[in-house]
Amino acid sequence: MIQRRYLQLDVFADRPGAGNPLGVVVDAHGLDTAGMQALAAWLNLSETVFFQPRGGYGADYHVRIFTPKGELPFAGHPSVGAAWAALELDLVNPQNRQPGATTVDLVQQCGAGLLPVRVSVVDGVRRIAVRTPRAVHRHDVPTPTWLLAPTVFGAARGSLAPVLYNNGPDWWLLELASEAALRALEPDLARIAQLPGKGKLALFARCQDQPYALAVRAFAPGVGVAEDPVTGSANGAIAAYLHASGSLPGQEGRYVASQGRELGRDGVVQLHVDHEDEVWIGGQVQPVIQGQLVW
Incomplete structure (x- = not known):
C-alpha cells in the first residue's frame, strides 16, 4: 500500500458544490492501467485523473483520464481540473509564469496528444481554458x-x-x-x-x-x-x-x-x-x- 496525495475538485463551478466533481490522484507512480481503473471505479466519480511522469514532447504535465468503466483520451472537466491542480501544487514551472502575471500558458499531455492550456486571473479569480482536440x-x-x-x-x-x-x-x-x-x-x-x-x-x-x-x-x-x-x-x-x-x-x-x-x-x-x-x-x-x- 502506498500513500498518494489526493484532491477532489468541483470544475466549471463558481462555488463548492456546483460544477462537476473530479478526482485527482497526484502520486500515481506504481499504478498500472488496471490499478488506475480499479481506483477510478472505487472513487465512482464521472472521471478521475492520474498524474504521470512527464513524457517530454514539450508538455508541462501528463495525465491519464478514467471513468468508472474505462479510459478516455480526452475529457473537458478533467483537463481543466488537472491544469488547476498542476499550478496549485507547483507541479509545473512554465517559462512565462512571472510574479504578478495575469496569464500563464501550459501544455497538457493526455491520450489525445498535446493540448494548449491558458490560465488567466481576473479580479483575483483563476479561470482555466483548454483547447479541445479538433472535433x-x-x-x-x-x-x-x-x-x-x-x-x-x-x-x-x-x-x-x-x-x-x-x-x-x-x-x-x-x-x-x-x-x-x-x-x-x-x-x-x-x-x-x-x-x-x-x-x-x-x-x-x-x-x-x-x-x-x-x-x-x-x-x-x-x-x-x-x-x-x-x-x-x-x-x-x-x-x-x-x-x-x-x-x-x-x-x-x-x-x-x-x-x-x-x-x-x-x-x-x-x-x-x-x-x-x-x-x-x-x-x-x-x-x-x-x-x-x-x-
Missing part, C-alpha cells in the same frame, strides 16, 4: 432512426439534424426546440447506451433572456455515467457543430453554457471558437477535498 463529424456512422423522429423522449427536436462528433470521445449531439423541454426531459438510458460510439448523447437548447446562451444535458450510460453534471468534451463538440453550421451563439465566437442544474450542480462553461476554428472550453475550479489515499 470531427463522423459521417461514416448512420444516424439511428429514433434520433431523426420529430420528437425524442417526448420533446420536440430543434432545427439542426442530430450528428455524431468526435473530439476524443464520440458524442451524439441533438438540439431540442426549447430550454423548458430540455430541463424536463426524462430520457431512456437503455436506448442511449446502445448508441454507436459507446452510448453517449448530449442534448442542447438555445435560451432566451438568460445569462447563458445554451442549456446542455449529457448522458453517457454506455461508459457508466447516467447523466454527467458538466461535460467539457460534449460542450466543445456542440460548439464545433454550431460553428460548422453557421449558428454559433454569442459574439466573437464566445458564449456561455449552463449544465448540471437538473442534478443540483448548476455548472457554467465558457466556450470560445477562435479565429483558427479551434474550440476552447473553460471555467472556474473549486477545491473541496485534500488528503491522502492509501492504495
Whole structure:
C-alpha cells in the first residue's frame, strides 16, 4: 500500500458544490492501467485523473483520464481540473509564469496528444481554458432512426439534424426546440447506451433572456455515467457543430453554457471558437477535498 496525495475538485463551478466533481490522484507512480481503473471505479466519480511522469514532447504535465468503466483520451472537466491542480501544487514551472502575471500558458499531455492550456486571473479569480482536440463529424456512422423522429423522449427536436462528433470521445449531439423541454426531459438510458460510439448523447437548447446562451444535458450510460453534471468534451463538440453550421451563439465566437442544474450542480462553461476554428472550453475550479489515499 502506498500513500498518494489526493484532491477532489468541483470544475466549471463558481462555488463548492456546483460544477462537476473530479478526482485527482497526484502520486500515481506504481499504478498500472488496471490499478488506475480499479481506483477510478472505487472513487465512482464521472472521471478521475492520474498524474504521470512527464513524457517530454514539450508538455508541462501528463495525465491519464478514467471513468468508472474505462479510459478516455480526452475529457473537458478533467483537463481543466488537472491544469488547476498542476499550478496549485507547483507541479509545473512554465517559462512565462512571472510574479504578478495575469496569464500563464501550459501544455497538457493526455491520450489525445498535446493540448494548449491558458490560465488567466481576473479580479483575483483563476479561470482555466483548454483547447479541445479538433472535433470531427463522423459521417461514416448512420444516424439511428429514433434520433431523426420529430420528437425524442417526448420533446420536440430543434432545427439542426442530430450528428455524431468526435473530439476524443464520440458524442451524439441533438438540439431540442426549447430550454423548458430540455430541463424536463426524462430520457431512456437503455436506448442511449446502445448508441454507436459507446452510448453517449448530449442534448442542447438555445435560451432566451438568460445569462447563458445554451442549456446542455449529457448522458453517457454506455461508459457508466447516467447523466454527467458538466461535460467539457460534449460542450466543445456542440460548439464545433454550431460553428460548422453557421449558428454559433454569442459574439466573437464566445458564449456561455449552463449544465448540471437538473442534478443540483448548476455548472457554467465558457466556450470560445477562435479565429483558427479551434474550440476552447473553460471555467472556474473549486477545491473541496485534500488528503491522502492509501492504495
